[in-house]
Amino acid sequence: MSKIPSVTYVMSPGPHGLGLAFHRMPHALSVAVGIWVQAGGRYESSELAGISHFLEHLLFKGTRRRSCEALKQHVEGIGGSLNGFTAEEFTCYMAKVPRQYARRAIDVLADMVCSPTLKPGDVEREREVILEEIRMYEDAPGQLVHDLFNQLLWPNHPLGTLLSGTIDSVRRIQRKDLVRYWRRMYQPRNMLVACAGADDFSVFTRQITRAFRAGKTERSAVRLSAAPRARSKPQVRVWKKDTEQTHLCLGTYAVPRTHPDRFALEILHVILGANMSSRLFREVREKRGLVYEIGTQIKRFRDTGAFVIYAGCDTGKLTATVQTICRELRRIRRDPIPSSELKRAKDYYAGQLIMGLEDSMDHMLWMGEQAITVGGIAEPRRLLKQLRRVSTSHIQKVARSLFTNAKTHLAVVGPVSETLSGQLSSVCRIE
Secondary structure, three states, X not given: OOXXXXXXXXEEEOHHHOEEEEEEOOOOOEEEEEEEEOOOXXXXXXXXXXXXXXXXXXXXXXXXXXXXXXXXXXXXXXXXXXXXXXXXXXXXXXXXXXXXXXXXXXXXXXXXHHOEOOOHHHHHHHHHHHHHHHHHHHHOHHHHHHHXXXXXXXXXXXXXXXXXXXXXXXXXXXXXXXXXXXXXXOOHHHEEEEEEXXXXXXXXXXXXXXXXXXXXXXXXXXXXXXXXXXXXXXXXXXXXOOOOOEEEEEEEEEXXXXXXXXXXXXXXXXXXXXXXXXXXXXXXHHHOOOEEEEEEEEEEOOOOEEEEEEEEEOHHHHHHHHHHHHHHHHHHHHOOOOHHHXXXXXXXXXXXXXXXXXXXXXXXXXXXXXXXXXXXXXXXHHHHHHHHOOOHHHHHHHHHHHOOOOOOEEEEEEOOOHHHHHHHHHHOOOO
């Protein structure tokens, strides 16, 4: 397995409970900065589903000091990038700039999160943009099938709701709701600033303190919506849609973000579907020619998770594709993994981790997500040490726990009859 040099992270408290996380990369030519907020889909009510994403859009529309164009030009004008995204458990605003402009990146991002104008006109214009975004997802079967799968696992819960919300909820959200949500969620004690790149970040502490020194009054901690109890019966849902391909997601509940089995789960993911050497790619695509695209994905949350297999196939090959996937899941439950395959999977994971930490933005995202969700950053060498300990028997134990008939869920989008659900249910047999 690849070795990785020692990596030092500095975490400290900032003003008004703000979290700070720094990592110096002496050989980098850039600096990446992210402001992470504990606000996302799991903090929303069903009536205001999508409000975190709505607010993320609006924070790029201008502040008391800068217009929308000025925000973008201040970063892009020196060759940098400015972006943001909303997830279930956090929202992130990020910038990457040449190393000499690090202060500017911090200033722009702090201005966005601390002093947005949230003008009524911007709210109405962005509402229409988001409604078009939702319609775009509905027209994209590859995205829609993932949304349907989430609904199967977590029905009537934020984890099963589109992060952008629904047409009805986005129309329902008013400016006063956005202002109230911003005041409640965008407290310094609810945020973290993460920086990675070529600089001595100790000097940034003073700048960040100044930017957040007018922090709003602290309030009680905001709690996310707890994950519901896992469904005890398998679910199959077919969404008939006139598409060229049929898209599917087949999977199950997995372990929470910090569960001891997470390392074995990562290796299981590599072995089954993380690359072109994986079992599903070789068996379903290369050997049988059933699909063009197939892979696996892990969803990680604080108190739950999911293991998902996704694929796109010709409609006439749907049943054979599902059968072949289930056959591979049975095999990994039943047969020990050869030592050579286990070694390749571990080396792949280690190599991906090492290469991912070369880039300042990728490193900032990696450390920022850990810091905002679990309150600490794992030293990469410690992670690789944990991975080395993963055994064939441990992976098989996790596979047997995950892949059972009762936990298997399947979502399908394509030009297929919804009456096919019964037939697919009989095909989804793993034990």
